Amino acid sequence: MPGLAVYFLPVPGFTEPQRHLLAVFLATVLSLVVKPAVMGVCVLLALTLLAVTGTVPANRVLLGFSNQTVWLIFSAYLFARAVSSTGLGMRVAYVLIRRFATTPLRLGYAVVSAGMIVAPFVPSDTARGGSVVFPVTRSLALAFGSEPGETARRIGSFLMLVSFHGNYLASAVFLTSMVANPLIAQMVMKIANVEITWLGWLGGSCVPAVVSALLVPYFIHRWHPPELTDTAPARELAGRRLAELGAMTGAEWRLVVILGVVMMGWVTSPWHGIGNAYVALVGICAQLLSGLLSWDELLGETKAWDVLLWFAPLIMMADELNAGGAVKVASDALFGRLVGLPWTAGLGVLVLVYLYLHYGFASMTAQVTALYPAFFTAALALGAPPMVAALPLGYFSNLNAGLTPYGTGSAPVFYGAGYVGEGEWWRIGFLVSLVNVVVWLGVGGVWWKVIGLW
């Protein structure tokens, strides 16, 4: 492992403990990309190694587990569970389709909107794809008689593309709609001592997100038009499914109330000062007390435990690296040449490099962990205001997911359904990334000026 090399070879500019830490960290991130074993195993090995060698002091090695960000994400997985298990997510999707899907493009908008609505409570595009967006999209395609192969182009391939690109777009919109977004907020807090609140994240994303959500399906419709134009079967299917679901159940109503209260809690946190994680825990307690979630179900929610175990040590390592100054050293070494550019141009370059580096990553979180701090530090060094540096890099940490068939957990799901060929997937992925660059850096840049971020 290259980590070993870094561990033992002197690297200029780093002290010895910092070098050891960097070595373990790089080896871990590399393992997240190459995946020789399950993520959790690699991270747990790294944590144990750091503890046993004393590279990180014993009383700090486990600090990731008391990190609020980690428990916010843990809680969010339990919300996602409820959205899926109560059937609320499906209901939202079918209501939107029955009501609005009068043309194929509008059908696409309806599916994307359904993803957006559940996004604040489902912190993973894979989970959102798996629990709501993908099953709905697939059953819509089948309702049109569009299957992989000859009938794919009737409407299935169009729907898959729109759903996929809309699905990770939703990840960029809310602080709690992707697992790495709170991590980004945490990194920004540590590096620049600037707080990205739940509302602050949404404030920056809302306008470009709306533009993107309108333009991306529109352009996909242009570049990859469906053969069918009559969407009556979709509305019929939605009506049938809603009839099967029946009236809103008590569980769904209770969940709606709880999710509403939690979202209010997040939105108003600048005023009451209760952290996002604790607001989420109130929601979990409410789920437990109202019978939406039993203790055994909580204990059996292995995805939440998985994320706890791999996320907490990563956060600890990132914190330690940053506290030790390693991020600054690495960032200066990598981006020293950009110094002298106006920060607006420099930041643009950084965002573009950051975006297209994702061709080499199979996970948004892996890229955030590996690269976000260095890129953010470089943007600060160029003189960018902290929020204007933090937010676009954060949004593109999500928008980069659409480039390839492997760029995020949901990509293999939509791609693997077999409606869209490989060449077409890459072509549309690249074209959509251009739309997003124009929208988020262009419209977004103006919007951030309007709301006074710079």
Added chain:
Amino acid sequence: MPGLAVYFLPVPGFTEPQRHLLAVFLATVLSLVVKPAVMGVCVLLALTLLAVTGTVPANRVLLGFSNQTVWLIFSAYLFARAVSSTGLGMRVAYVLIRRFATTPLRLGYAVVSAGMIVAPFVPSDTARGGSVVFPVTRSLALAFGSEPGETARRIGSFLMLVSFHGNYLASAVFLTSMVANPLIAQMVMKIANVEITWLGWLGGSCVPAVVSALLVPYFIHRWHPPELTDTAPARELAGRRLAELGAMTGAEWRLVVILGVVMMGWVTSPWHGIGNAYVALVGICAQLLSGLLSWDELLGETKAWDVLLWFAPLIMMADELNAGGAVKVASDALFGRLVGLPWTAGLGVLVLVYLYLHYGFASMTAQVTALYPAFFTAALALGAPPMVAALPLGYFSNLNAGLTPYGTGSAPVFYGAGYVGEGEWWRIGFLVSLVNVVVWLGVGGVWWKVIGLW
């Protein structure tokens, strides 16, 4: 809830945040005793309440989750899983029985020894009872044709009593053989700044434990003699079961090596300085890498997650109470009258009161959480040397489990098997407690003098 009363009524000697904290803590401990809901739910509610009300600062509420004690216990549950799932625990029991069980009393010793051997890696008398001791005892009784009812006294009731009293005795022997023992070590560290190492705990327990393990089955044999004297069927059964198990599997050998290394790591920790939790994590990593434990099995080990979720907030509350001085205030108020006694007499009184208060508790951990800090602080105030105050209270935090049919998780299991009547259970329980008092305070007291604790 009485917690509410404490929350709002002024209690002399406490500041307002301390009073609020004490209220939540008392309500939580009460809920552990009364069990209106699952332990985890109550504890999680308490944690959320403390965070949302700001009673404990937001950055300290989650600190329990980065506590090494918590992760030591978490890891120990994964060891217990391996001991049980590989069949190693059963094999140890049957080997001992086949080899040594020539009389009913020796059969009893064999079963108790089997429990002792797995004890360092099974941090719960319930888990040990459930995975090894109880199933072995029951199949032994059945092999003698001794069933609940008329044939119970042939040998089944004797074996059940010996197994039960030997099983919680094993909890007292090792720092890692009961979930609350590391908690005790942690409390002692916080209150008196004295470290109870793994070896230190065993050093104090080994001599009285051996005497107790010899005397308790002997006295039970006197007080509750079995009718049968021929133990050939037990040895035959053991031989048959061992034949079924076959030779030691590769998994068992790997586990033996891993457990050996981990135990060496715990024993030598005063020299290499690596904390018990990290030594245990090395063992978990080894289990993962050697294929003894898969990541999914780890994530699905709900008992370990359960203990993580209820233990960490309890530790946080105990730390906060102690740091705020509430323990000292409570202890002085309760035990002020003992001042003036020589500390030896005073400590004896404290231990006896602590022991027999367990008639009112259904869980050893609940009593430790609720009472240990106050009793330990009182013993210190009497002038007892910290270790001599800490250890006997610690040992009797385990030995108190034998008094009733509800005093620990394993008691209902052995009692519920139906071999022993209720009156007999209480009678033997009280008599055994007298033996333990004489052995642990008498022999133990002398031994602690010999090894220089006082």
